[in-house]
Amino acid sequence: MKVSYYPGCSLEGTARDYAESILGICASLDIQLEEIPDWNCCGATAAHSIDHRASIELAGRTLNLATKLPNSDMLVPCPMCFNRLKTAAWALNQDFANRYAINLQGALPRIWDLANFFATEEMLQSTAKHIKKPLEGLKVVCYYGCMANRPPEITEATDFENPQALDRIMESLGATAIPWPYKTDCCGASQVLSRPDIVSRLVGKLYDMAQRVGAQAIVVSCQMCQANLDMHQEKIGADWKRNFSLPVYYFSELIGLAHNVTGVERWLRRHITDPFTLLKQLNLWNNP
Amino acid sequence: MPQNTLTPDYHFLEQVETTGPFQASACYQCRKCTNGCPVTFAMDIYPDAVIRLVILGQRQAVLGCETIWVCAACETCSTRCPNNVKIAELMDCLKEMAVQAGVPSPQPQILALHASFLKNVKRWGRVFETIFLPEYFLRSGELLRKWQTGTWRAEMRLSWQMTRKKRFPMFPKTIKGKNEVRKILARRKQK
Numbered sequence: 114m115k116v117s118y119y120p121g122c123s124l125e126g127t128a129r130d131y132a133e134s135i136l137g138i139c140a141s142l143d144i145q146l147e148e149i150p151d152w153n154c155c156g157a158t159a160a161h162s163i164d165h166r167a168s169i170e171l172a173g174r175t176l177n178l179a180t181k182l183p184n185s186d187m188l189v190p191c192p193m194c195f196n197r198l199k200t201a202a203w204a205l206n207q208d209f210a211n212r213y214a215i216n217l218q219g220a221l222p223r224i225w226d227l228a229n230f231f232a233t234e235e236m237l238q239s240t241a242k243h244i245k246k247p248l249e250g251l252k253v254v255c256y257y258g259c260m261a262n263r264p265p266e267i268t269e270a271t272d273f274e275n276p277q278a279l280d281r282i283m284e285s286l287g288a289t290a291i292p293w294p295y296k297t298d299c300c301g302a303s304q305v306l307s308r309p310d311i312v313s314r315l316v317g318k319l320y321d322m323a324q325r326v327g328a329q330a331i332v333v334s335c336q337m338c339q340a341n342l343d344m345h346q347e348k349i350g351a352d353w354k355r356n357f358s359l360p361v362y363y364f365s366e367l368i369g370l371a372h373n374v375t376g377v378e379r380w381l382r383r384h385i386t387d388p389f390t391l392l393k394q395l396n397l398w399n400n401p
Numbered sequence: 402m403p404q405n406t407l408t409p410d411y412h413f414l415e416q417v418e419t420t421g422p423f424q425a426s427a428c429y430q431c432r433k434c435t436n437g438c439p440v441t442f443a444m445d446i447y448p449d450a451v452i453r454l455v456i457l458g459q460r461q462a463v464l465g466c467e468t469i470w471v472c473a474a475c476e477t478c479s480t481r482c483p484n485n486v487k488i489a490e491l492m493d494c495l496k497e498m499a500v501q502a503g504v505p506s507p508q509p510q511i512l513a514l515h516a517s518f519l520k521n522v523k524r525w526g527r528v529f530e531t532i533f534l535p536e537y538f539l540r541s542g543e544l545l546r547k548w549q550t551g552t553w554r555a556e557m558r559l560s561w562q563m564t565r566k567k568r569f570p571m572f573p574k575t576i577k578g579k580n581e582v583r584k585i586l587a588r589r590k591q592k
């Protein structure tokens with residue numbers, strides 16, 4: 114299967130672990146990713162916060178590049194990029210589209226949030242076929258954050274208050290996805306740079322609940338959520354006068370682990386909160 | 402005699418709605434937006450009150466408040482509003498209006514973050530975190546603050562770990578279309 118691919122800026126930098134795990138599992142599942150040639154930054158929070166027109170036009174430029182590829186699906190691993198591309202696709206089709214100095218120049222591919230793509234029946238089946246070592250004994254909570262689901266008229270999500278994509282993927286890998294109430298509560302995203310105190314409150318609340326429901330780890334599909342939950346765990350623990358030790362895995366890393374794809378160790382080594390000890394305790398670590 | 406009476410400026414709502422639609426006038430003050438908002442603890446005016454003040458044309462109050470800047474843009478409010486008021490989108494519109502009108506942000510480092518980010522996009526067409534992050538920390542005064550509060554040691558350790566884990570690439574990936582990107586970003590003053 115060939116699909117278009119928009120990695121986004123952080124996957125070329127700090128979220129290398131996410132990027133490499135996606136390439137790893139797509140190769141093993143025979144999904145060919147065709148990167149949108151010459152794509153640009155979607156503008157992210159900065160553009161939609163202080164330059165609305167630019168936020169639509171930046172994403173619009175990339176959408177136009179995407180129309181030139183023959184593929185009918187486009188995968189977007191970063192929920193922020195996904196949200197901005199979907200917002201632009203929506204805005205450029207409204208009757209006020211003439212506000213923007215850009216027109217859509219062709220039919221768009223279907224824009225997929227990566228986790229939702231891997232949670233379709235078809236993909237779940239093909240993922241299940243490749244399992245070498247089911248993730249038995251691993252108890253996780255799935256954390257979705259904001260941008261893959263809200264607002265629903267943009268994302269076209271139907272289960273936006275209680276999304277299931279990651280839970281389904283985890284169950285299909287043999288892990289246990291514990292239901293919990295904070296699936297879509299905000300992690301503070303880029304406020305980690307400008308108001309770390311806000312992020313500490315929001316993320317501490319997530320750790321606390323994850324521990325209370327008995328999770329051993331948190332599974333995410335967003336590199337901002339991953340960074341906020343993984344990088345500052347020690348510091349946030351200190352703020353909360355608690356000891357948190359919850360590995361934060363990308364769902365793609367866990368697919369790779371269950372499929373025994375080469376490279377899992379290299380991806381996980383880039384994490385800050387120790388991702389290995391838990392897997393060893395559960396006898397899930399035998400990766401080459 | 403009533404004191405502190407407000408003089409509504411209904412043009413403000415109109416002016417705001419030209420970049421919408423935000424449907425602000427449909428708000429019936431149920432406060433569902435505020436009740437679901439994760440960041441109210443850091444706000445000076447609650448989201449429902451921001452909407453009310455926009456309807457009442459209280460330009461200064463909303464353009465100068467903390468709320469529009471500390472809002473995390475999580476979209477919970479817009480998603481849950483029974484009247485389809487686009488609260489989160491309106492928060493963005495107010496930030497942009499404040500910047501264009503030169504109203505100083507009470508959270509200058511948040512504005513500095515957005516401005517540094519867009520400057521970075523302008524330079525390469527994509528964000529290059531290896532430069533964007535330190536540049537923001539310098540420009541916003543956050544580095545100084547971390548120094549003064551003694552949190553810089555932990556930050557330095559984290560940056561060093563990130564570098565060792567090769568999560569800061571050495572070179573930016575620049576794109577052929579960067580002039581198109583620059584043109585898109587040139588129209589608005591960003592700070």
Ligand code: SF4
Pocket residue numbers: 427428429430431432433434435448449452481482483484485486488
């Ligand atoms: S949820 Fe909607 S109607 Fe209710 S107070 Fe907020 S903006 Fe107004």
Ligand code: SF4
Pocket residue numbers: 434437438439440441448471472473474475476477478479488489492
């Ligand atoms: S978008 Fe902003 S105002 Fe709305 S719920 Fe989220 S943080 Fe609160």
